[in-house]
Amino acid sequence: MIRFIFRRLAVMGPMVLLVLTISFFLVRLAPGNPFTREGRQLPDSVLKNLNEKYGLDEPLYKQYANWIGRVLHFDFGPSIKYPDRNVNEIIGESITVSASIGIFAYFIALLVGLSGGVLAGYKKNSWADYLSSTVSVLGVSVPNFILGPLLVLVFSLTLYWLPPARIEWLAIAGPIDLHWLIVIFSVVVIAIYIALVYLGLGGVLLRIVSPLTHGNKKISYAILGSTGLAGLFVIVFLLRPYLHWQGVSFPLSIKIPSLRSIILPAVTLSAVYIAYIMRLTRSGMVETLGRDYIRTARAKGLSERRVIFVHALRGAVLPVVSFTGPALAGLIGGTVVVEKIFAIPGLGSYFINAAFNRDYFLLLGITAFVSTLLMLMNLLVDITYAIIDPRIRFER
Amino acid sequence: MSSQVKTIRYDNPQMSNDTGNSPWKNAWQRLLKNKIAVAGGLLIILMIVASLLGPVVIKALTGYTYDYIPSDKSLIRAMPPDWHHWMGTDDLGRDMMARVLYGGRISLMVGLVATLISLVIGVTYGAIAGYFGGKTDNIMMRAVDVLYSLPYIILVVILLALFNRSLLLLFVALGAISWLTMARIVRGQVLAIKNQEFIEAARALGLPSSTIIFRHIVPNILGPVIVYATLTVPTVMLEEAFLSFLGLGVQAPLSSWGVLAADGAQKMVIWPWLLIFAVAALSLTLFSLNAVGDGLRDAFDPQNAA
Numbered sequence: 124m125i126r127f128i129f130r131r132l133a134v135m136g137p138m139v140l141l142v143l144t145i146s147f148f149l150v151r152l153a154p155g156n157p158f159t160r161e162g163r164q165l166p167d168s169v170l171k172n173l174n175e176k177y178g179l180d181e182p183l184y185k186q187y188a189n190w191i192g193r194v195l196h197f198d199f200g201p202s203i204k205y206p207d208r209n210v211n212e213i214i215g216e217s218i219t220v221s222a223s224i225g226i227f228a229y230f231i232a233l234l235v236g237l238s239g240g241v242l243a244g245y246k247k248n249s250w251a252d253y254l255s256s257t258v259s260v261l262g263v264s265v266p267n268f269i270l271g272p273l274l275v276l277v278f279s280l281t282l283y284w285l286p287p288a289r290i291e292w293l294a295i296a297g298p299i300d301l302h303w304l305i306v307i308f309s310v311v312v313i314a315i316y317i318a319l320v321y322l323g324l325g326g327v328l329l330r331i332v333s334p335l336t337h338g339n340k341k342i343s344y345a346i347l348g349s350t351g352l353a354g355l356f357v358i359v360f361l362l363r364p365y366l367h368w369q370g371v372s373f374p375l376s377i378k379i380p381s382l383r384s385i386i387l388p389a390v391t392l393s394a395v396y397i398a399y400i401m402r403l404t405r406s407g408m409v410e411t412l413g414r415d416y417i418r419t420a421r422a423k424g425l426s427e428r429r430v431i432f433v434h435a436l437r438g439a440v441l442p443v444v445s446f447t448g449p450a451l452a453g454l455i456g457g458t459v460v461v462e463k464i465f466a467i468p469g470l471g472s473y474f475i476n477a478a479f480n481r482d483y484f485l486l487l488g489i490t491a492f493v494s495t496l497l498m499l500m501n502l503l504v505d506i507t508y509a510i511i512d513p514r515i516r517f518e519r
Numbered sequence: 520m521s522s523q524v525k526t527i528r529y530d531n532p533q534m535s536n537d538t539g540n541s542p543w544k545n546a547w548q549r550l551l552k553n554k555i556a557v558a559g560g561l562l563i564i565l566m567i568v569a570s571l572l573g574p575v576v577i578k579a580l581t582g583y584t585y586d587y588i589p590s591d592k593s594l595i596r597a598m599p600p601d602w603h604h605w606m607g608t609d610d611l612g613r614d615m616m617a618r619v620l621y622g623g624r625i626s627l628m629v630g631l632v633a634t635l636i637s638l639v640i641g642v643t644y645g646a647i648a649g650y651f652g653g654k655t656d657n658i659m660m661r662a663v664d665v666l667y668s669l670p671y672i673i674l675v676v677i678l679l680a681l682f683n684r685s686l687l688l689l690f691v692a693l694g695a696i697s698w699l700t701m702a703r704i705v706r707g708q709v710l711a712i713k714n715q716e717f718i719e720a721a722r723a724l725g726l727p728s729s730t731i732i733f734r735h736i737v738p739n740i741l742g743p744v745i746v747y748a749t750l751t752v753p754t755v756m757l758e759e760a761f762l763s764f765l766g767l768g769v770q771a772p773l774s775s776w777g778v779l780a781a782d783g784a785q786k787m788v789i790w791p792w793l794l795i796f797a798v799a800a801l802s803l804t805l806f807s808l809n810a811v812g813d814g815l816r817d818a819f820d821p822q823n824a825a
Contacts, residue, residue, distance in 0.1 A: 268781055
C-alpha cells in the first residue's frame with residue numbers, strides 16, 4: 124500500500140511539470156499579446172516598456188525558466204489585467220466560491236445519484252427504475268447552460284424563491300496567510316491519515332507497532348495517531364521558512380457564500396453527475412445483487428436493509444468511486460459555465476476572462492493551480508479505490 | 520443462472536428461436552426489440568435528412584438562408600412563429616428554421632468528424648499496443664495513462680481562445696480528447712482475441728502484422744467499438760455546445776445548435792422561440808444518440824442473450 128502511494132506520487136511530479144510546460148508554450152506561442160486589443164494600438168515605445176516590465180522581452184526559454192522557478196515557490200506572478208492584485212491574491216479570493224459550489228454540487232449528486240441508483244437497481248423494471256433511467260438520460264442530454272437559465276426562470280423569476288444571479292456573502296474574513304492554509308491542510312491530512320489507519324493502511328502500520336504495545340490495539344492507535352501528528356508538525360515547520368523565504372504568501376480570503384445563493388448554481392452543476400452516478404450505481408447494484416454472496420447473506424437471515432446497504436452497496440459503489448476522477452475534471456469545466464450563467468466571480472470566470480484577455484500570468488497561474496489540485500485529488504481517489512478494492516494494489 | 524440457459528441453447532438446436540446464429544444478426548434482432556433505441560435511431564435518421572435537405576428546400580421555396588438578413592428594415596426584428604417563419608425569426612430577422620436546420624448540419628458534422636478522428640487514432644493505437652504486447656504495449660499504454668490525467672478542458676479552452684478559431688481546430692481539439700478511452704477499449708478487446716487460432720493461422724501463412732491487425736483483428740472487435748463510438752458522438756456534440764456557449768466554438772454568422780441554444784438562453788424570457796426549437800433539436804438528438812448507444816450495448820452484451 125505504501126509502495127503504491129509512493130509510486131503514484133513519483134509519477135505525479137513529472138506530470139505536473141509536463142502540464143506546466145505544455146500550457147506555458149501553448150500560451151506564449153499563440154499569436155497576439157495582452158496589450159494590443161482590437162481598436163487600440165499602443166505606440167511602440169509604450170509596448171516595449173510594458174514588455175520589459177513583465178519580462179516578456181526576454182528569450183522564451185529564459186521566460187520559461189523564470190516562470191517555472193517562481194511557480195515552484197508558489198509565486199504565480201502579477202496579473203496584467205488587474206494590476207492592483209497579483210495572481211496569488213486572485214486565486215485565493217476566488218477559490219472559496221468555486222470550491223463551495225463544486226463541493227455542494229458533488230454532494231447533491233452523490234446523495235441523489237446513489238439513492239436513486241440503489242432504488243432503481245433493487246426494484247429493477249419498476250416505475251422507480253424507469254424514472255431513474257429517464258432522469259439519467261435527460262441529465263446527459265440537456266446541457267447545463269440550458270438547465271441553469273431554466274431553473275432561474277422557474278425558481279427566481281416566477282416563484283421568487285431564490286436569487287437569479289450573484290452571490291450573497293455571509294461573512295468576509297481575511298485575507299488569511301498561507302500559514303493558516305497549511306494549518307487547514309494539516310487538519311485535513313490528519314483526518315485522512317486517521318481514516319487510513321482505521322480503514323486498512325493500519326494493518327501494515329499496526330504490525331510494526333504491535334510488538335511495542337503487546338498487541339493492545341487502543342495503545343497502538345494512540346501511538347500511530349501521535350506519530351502522525353508529530354510528523355505533520357515537523358512538515359509544517361520545515362515548510363514555514365521556505366514559504367516565507369521570498370515573502371510570498373497565499374492570501375486566502377474566507378468569503379462564505381450564503382447557502383441560498385449557491386443552491387441554483389450547485390443544482391445546475393450537479394445534474395450531469397446525478398445522471399452518471401445513478402446509472403453507474405444502478406448497473407453495479409443489478410450486478411452485485413445477482414452474486415452468490417448476496418444469496419448467502421440472505422440465507423443467513425440478514426435483514427434486507429443490511430443486505431442492500433452493507434453487502435451489495437459496497438460492491439456496487441466501486442464504479443462510482445472510480446468515476447470521481449473524471450468527475451472532478453468535468454466539475455472544473457462545468458464551473459466555468461455555471462459561473463458565467465450566474466455571474467459568480469469564481470476561479471472559472473477568472474480563467475475564461477484571462478484566456479480571452481491573454482492575461483498570461485493569471486491564465487498560467489490558474490492552469491498550474493487547478494491542474495496540480497486535480498492531480499492531487501486524483502491521487503486521493505486512487506488511494507481510496509485501492510483501500511476499498513485490494514486487487515488494485517497488486518496490479519503490476 | 521444465465522450461463523446455464525446459454526448452455527442449453529447451444530446444445531439444443533430446437534431451443535434457439537432464430538435461424539442464423541451469427542452474433543451480428545442476433546445483436547441486430549435484439550436491438551430491434553428495444554423500442555426506445557429503434558425510435559431513437561429513426562429520429563437520428565430524420566434529423567440527418569432534415570439538416571441535409573432542409574436548408575436547400577427552404578432556400579428553394581422561400582429564399583431564406585441561415586445568414587439571410589432581410590433588406591426591409593421593418594423586418595429586422597424578432598418575430599414569433601407564424602405561417603411564414605415556422606420557428607420565428609431572431610433579432611436580425613433571420614429565419615430560425617433555416618438557422619436551426621443549418622446548425623444541425625454543423626453540430627452533427629462536428630460530432631461525426633471528431634468521433635471519426637477519435638475512432639481512427641484510437642483503434643489504430645489500441646490495436647497496435649494490444650497486438651504487439653510486451654514492452655511496446657507497456658510504453659504505449661503508459662503514455663495513454665499520462666495523457667488521461669491531463670486536465671484537457673483547460674488545455675482545449677486555452678488552445679481555442681488564443682489561436683485563430685476555425686472549424687478544423689475545433690475538430691482536432693475534440694477528436695484529440697476522445698481517442699484515449701477508445702484506445703483502452705480496443706486494446707482490451709485485442710488482448711482477448713489475439714491468441715485465438717485464426718490469428719495464429721494468419722501468422723502461419725506469413726501475413727504481415729499490418730494485414731493481421733486491420734483485416735483479421737479489427738473486424739472482429741467492431742462490436743464494442745461501434746457501441747463506444749455511438750456514445751462518443753453525443754459527448755462530442757455536448758462539448759461543442761459547451762465551447763460555443765463560452766464563445767469558443769463555431770463563429771457567427773455560422774450557426775450550430777450549441778450557438779443557437781447559448782444565444783437563446785440569454786433571451787429566453789423575451790423571445791422564447793429562439794431557445795425552444797434549438798434546444799429541442801439538440802436535446803432530442805443527444806437523447807436519441809444515447810438511447811441508440813445504450814441499446815447497442817445491451818444488444819452486443821452476451822449476458823442479455825437469454
